[in-house]
Amino acid sequence: MFTYTIRRLIFAVPTLLVISFVIFALLDLAPNDPLGELPLTIPPEVREQIRAAMGLDQPFLVRYVKWLQQFFINEPLNIFEQLTGWHIGDGNRMRVLSWATRSPVVDLIVQRLPQTLWVVGLAYLFGTLLAIPVGVISAYRQYSIFDQIGTFITMVGYSVPTFFTGVVLIVIFSSYLQWFPSVYDTNLQVRDWSSFLEQLRQMFLPILVLTLYNASQIARFVRASMLDNLSQDYVRTARAKGVKEKAVLLVHVLRNSLIPVVTVIALGVPTIFSGAIITEQIFRVNGLGQLLITAVQGADLPLVQTLTFIFAVLIVLFNLIADVLYGILDPRIRYD
Amino acid sequence: MTDAALTATAAAQAPIDTPFAVFWRKFRAHKGGVAGLIVFVLIVLAVYLGPLIHRIDPNKIDIRAKNQGPSFAHPFGTDNLGHDMLAQVLAGGQISLAVGITAMLLSLFLGTFVGVLAGYFRRIDGLLMRLTDLFLALPLLPLLLVIIMLFRDTLRAAFGPETGIFILIVFVIGITSWMHTARIVRGDVLAVKNQEFIVAAKSSGMYEHRIILRHILPNVLSSIMVSATLGIASAIITESALSFLGLGFPSDFPTWGRLLFDGVNFLQLTPSRVFWPGLAISLTVLSVNYLGDAVRDALDPRTLSR
Numbered sequence: 001m002f003t004y005t006i007r008r009l010i011f012a013v014p015t016l017l018v019i020s021f022v023i024f025a026l027l028d029l030a031p032n033d034p035l036g037e038l039p040l041t042i043p044p045e046v047r048e049q050i051r052a053a054m055g056l057d058q059p060f061l062v063r064y065v066k067w068l069q070q071f072f073i074n075e076p077l078n079i080f081e082q083l084t085g086w087h088i089g090d091g092n093r094m095r096v097l098s099w100a101t102r103s104p105v106v107d108l109i110v111q112r113l114p115q116t117l118w119v120v121g122l123a124y125l126f127g128t129l130l131a132i133p134v135g136v137i138s139a140y141r142q143y144s145i146f147d148q149i150g151t152f153i154t155m156v157g158y159s160v161p162t163f164f165t166g167v168v169l170i171v172i173f174s175s176y177l178q179w180f181p182s183v184y185d186t187n188l189q190v191r192d193w194s195s196f197l198e199q200l201r202q203m204f205l206p207i208l209v210l211t212l213y214n215a216s217q218i219a220r221f222v223r224a225s226m227l228d229n230l231s232q233d234y235v236r237t238a239r240a241k242g243v244k245e246k247a248v249l250l251v252h253v254l255r256n257s258l259i260p261v262v263t264v265i266a267l268g269v270p271t272i273f274s275g276a277i278i279t280e281q282i283f284r285v286n287g288l289g290q291l292l293i294t295a296v297q298g299a300d301l302p303l304v305q306t307l308t309f310i311f312a313v314l315i316v317l318f319n320l321i322a323d324v325l326y327g328i329l330d331p332r333i334r335y336d
Numbered sequence: 337m338t339d340a341a342l343t344a345t346a347a348a349q350a351p352i353d354t355p356f357a358v359f360w361r362k363f364r365a366h367k368g369g370v371a372g373l374i375v376f377v378l379i380v381l382a383v384y385l386g387p388l389i390h391r392i393d394p395n396k397i398d399i400r401a402k403n404q405g406p407s408f409a410h411p412f413g414t415d416n417l418g419h420d421m422l423a424q425v426l427a428g429g430q431i432s433l434a435v436g437i438t439a440m441l442l443s444l445f446l447g448t449f450v451g452v453l454a455g456y457f458r459r460i461d462g463l464l465m466r467l468t469d470l471f472l473a474l475p476l477l478p479l480l481l482v483i484i485m486l487f488r489d490t491l492r493a494a495f496g497p498e499t500g501i502f503i504l505i506v507f508v509i510g511i512t513s514w515m516h517t518a519r520i521v522r523g524d525v526l527a528v529k530n531q532e533f534i535v536a537a538k539s540s541g542m543y544e545h546r547i548i549l550r551h552i553l554p555n556v557l558s559s560i561m562v563s564a565t566l567g568i569a570s571a572i573i574t575e576s577a578l579s580f581l582g583l584g585f586p587s588d589f590p591t592w593g594r595l596l597f598d599g600v601n602f603l604q605l606t607p608s609r610v611f612w613p614g615l616a617i618s619l620t621v622l623s624v625n626y627l628g629d630a631v632r633d634a635l636d637p638r639t640l641s642r
Contacts, residue, residue, distance in 0.1 A: 019473060027482065155368075159622040161573050163580045163593075164614035167600060171607050270475075277477055278577055282600075293581060296481045304482055311475035319473065 001327055008320050019312045020071075024064050027301050054099060070096045071306065075106050100300040108291060108303065109310070115186055116287030120276040123207045127214025128265055132258075134215070135222025139230060140249060150219070157216030166209045166282040173205060180205050184285040206283040210276060214268070221264050225257040232256075259329045266322040270314040362634035369630020375623035379616070383429035386422075394423040395588065403606055413608045415598070424595060425612050432591045432617070435506055435575045440567035442510030447517025448560055452548055454518065455525025465522070468515050476512050480574070483508050484583045498589050505584060509571050517563040524556040558635035565628035569621045576617050592617045 038050070051057050055066070074093040081087060095104040138150040157165075174182035181202050190196045229235065230253055238248045277289030284290075288307065295303040327333050353361075363369055392410075398418035406413050412421035454464035484504060491500035528534065529552065537547050576593025578584035585591045587598055592613040599609030 015470060015473060018470060022474075023479070026479075027486070155625060156618075156622060159569070159625050160618040161576060161614075161621070163577065163596065164618055167596070167603070167610050167614065171603055171610070175604055175607070278580065281581060292478055293481070296478075296485050296583070299485065304478075308475055308478045308482065311478055312473055315473050315475060 001324070004327065005320075005324050008323065012316050012320060016309075016313060016316055019316075020068070020309050021064065023305055023308050023312070024067065025060075027305055028060055028063070066094070067096065067302075067305070070094055071309070075104075078106070096302050096306050098295075098300055098303045100295070100298045100303070105303050105306045109288065109307065112286060112288050112291045115184070115285055116273060116276065116280070116289065119184070119203055119206050119285050119287065120210060120272045120279070122203070123210030123276075124214050124268070124272050126207065126211045128218055130211065130215040131218035132222055132261070135219040136226055136249070136254060136257075138219070138223045139226030142227065151223070154216040154219045154223075157212045158220060161278075162209050162213050163278050163282060165212060166205070166279060169205050169209060170282070182283065184283050186286050206279055206285055209282075210279055217268070218261065218265065222257065222261050225260050226253060229253045229257045259326065262329060263322040263326045266318050266325055269318045270311060273311060273314055359634050363630050366630035366633055368626040369633075372623040372626030372630065375619060376627060379429070379620055379623070380433065383426055383433060386426040390420075390422055390426065392420040392423045394419060394427040396420070403602070405606070406608060412612050413606055415606070415609055416602060421595075421609060421612060424590060425592070425616060428590045428592045428595050428613060429616060431502075431585065431589070432572055432575060432593070433620070435502065435509070435591065436568045436572035436620075439506045439509035439513070439571040439575070440564060442506060443514040443567055443571070444517055444560060444564050446510065447514035447563065448521050448553075448556075450514065451518040451521025452525055452552060452556070455522040456529055456544075456548060456552065461522075464518075468518050471512070471515050474512070477577070480508055480512060480578060481581065481583055484578065488583075497586065501585055501589070505575055505578065509574050513567065513570060513574070517560070517567070520559045520563060521556050524559050525552055528552055528555045562628060562632045562635065565624055565631055569624040569628065572617065572624075573621055 038047075042050075048057070055063060058066075070093075074095055077093065078095065096106065097103070098105050098108060101108065134150055134154070138147045141147055170182045173180045179201075182205070184202050184206065188195060188199055188202070190199050235248060235253060238252050239245075243252070273288055276287070277292060279285070280287045280289035281293060292304065292307050294300075295307065390411075396419070398414070398420075400418065401410070401414050402416050402418040404410055404414045410420050410422065412425060414420055415424070450464050450468065454461045454468075487504055488501065491504045494500060495503060534547060534551055537551055542550075572592075575584060575591060576596070579591050579593030580597045582597060585594045587594060590598070595613035596610055596617070599606070599613065602609055
């Protein structure tokens with residue numbers, strides 16, 4: 001298992017390098033001119049200076065290697081210095097700068113991360129907690145009323161796109177009933193009870209939309225996995241030797257059914273960061289997704305490049321975690 | 337004489353079920369699938385035949401009749417420029433469905449191509465599967481947004497605003513959604529290719545490409561069909577999501593997602609502008625997903641005994 005993990009980690013390095021190169025090349029070789037948005041009255045020599053200031057005057061490979069150095073060496077060193085307070089070298093390292101704001105990309109990401117984690121992360125947690133009991137009961141009482149309704153609702157929750165559920169909830173709860181605000185206010189600071197309630201109210205709708213979507217996806221999976229296990233021989237054996245029904249269900253079947261579910265949950269974690277772009281856009285939560293959208297619309301290539309690559313790192317990392325978890329949880333799986 | 341021969345063949349044919357008849361019998365047993373099929377066919381018919389009945393030009397601007405609620409002349413109301421919403425939803429549906437189906441076909445073709453090659457030819461298996469893994473590790477929605485942002489203007493200039501964006505969106509969705517099909521097809525091909533009839537075909541000197549086309553492909557068709565139905569749903573969702581983020585089709589050539597995006601700013605005034613396109617997307621995707629479930633169950637050999 002350990003050697004398998006090490007091997008996967010080593011294999012992840014070239015994968016990530018290729019991905020970063022693909023993203024970089026895609027952004028760079030595209031026919032769009034990054035200065036295309038600037039007014040035409042700027043004289044050509046000033047234009048050249050702007051290009052040089054953005055680092056665009058150098059050849060493609062040089063810029064790629066510089067980006068690699070900034071992202072993999074300079075930024076981690078900076079974070080390390082901030083965490084420990086030590087100083088390594090002169091501290092004058094080039095950082096990945098956003099073209100639009102001229103501030104380091106990593107600082108922007110650190111600013112936006114908490115909103116995304118709170119809203120989207122909580123929704124993922126609630127979705128998982130809701131999905132497991134629904135899936136278990138649905139499978140245990142297959143074809144019952146609960147199962148019929150549950151299967152229908154999860155199918156609807158899985159099919160209806162979040163940009164429609166979100167908008168419908170805004171119409172009902174913000175526009176007509178006026179219970180919840182439709183716009184997420186990031187400036188709100190939780191100081192006392194009333195501002196805490198306000199925070200809960202503004203988080204309610206986006207979390208509801210995402211919870212419904214995540215829960216539907218995971219619940220369908222839990223149900224299928226439970227159904228696979230309920231018809232196995234060991235369940236009949238357990239019942240035949242007189243194990244209580246509760247123990248059969250919650251100890252024997254549930255534990256075995258959750259093995260694939262855990263990997264699916266792990267595989268879904270990267271979508272906490274990247275997949276909620278649409279929900280963040282509907283409710284104006286200024287998290288990572290919104291940062292990416294503004295960067296894409298403003299053609300802020302360094303920011304787009306770095307964010308997209310971070311999402312790719314998360315996907316590769318959680319793929320690895322899912323595979324390793326599968327091996328740890330299920331002793332029948334042997335990777336060697 | 338002839339009568340006797342006819343009854344004999346009829347008697348011989350009766351107990352034999354063609355694969356399609358078996359499929360159809362099992363499909364009909366799945367109530368959700370039948371309902372999904374009916375709803376999907378109704379949506380397709382409405383979208384393509386509806387404009388023959390409801391004869392208002394979707395792009396006709398009637399500024400005096402702006403922001404109206406539902407009426408007899410405009411069953412879905414009108415938007416802020418006086419466009420008739422029903423006509424717009426029908427026209428948008430044609431584009432949404434066309435994008436969904438074309439993108440699905442492209443991704444199905446790519447996925448089957450890669451899957452069959454990887455499964456059949458051992459030498460390129462490793463390479464192709466690493467490529468598939470690489471594509472699976474890409475953050476797709478961010479990349480889609482970036483590609484569209486970067487290539488939109490060039491393609492519009494080359495092919496005209498409508499065809500250009502159509503080609504771009506179909507291509508981009510197709511090229512980022514073939515991986516699951518490829519994996520499934522590869523697995524099926526690996527299972528099929530060691531069976532006796534393939535060995536027999538090989539030893540009789542059949543060309544490789546003919547073995548693939550005549551023997552391998554028909555045997556992996558069932559999983560391709562499941563991918564196809566589910567592929568339409570995900571392509572429609574992706575297209576609407578891109579349009580909803582303002583990076584898909586332009587307003588004068590709207591799809592369901594774009595209509596929804598344009599309607600969001602008028603939520604308070606005319607909620608029906610959001611409701612109908614959203615309902616159309618949701619119903620289409622829901623019906624196609626039910627259809628896919630039913631097709632999968634009907635093609636699953638494990639359900640034969642039931």
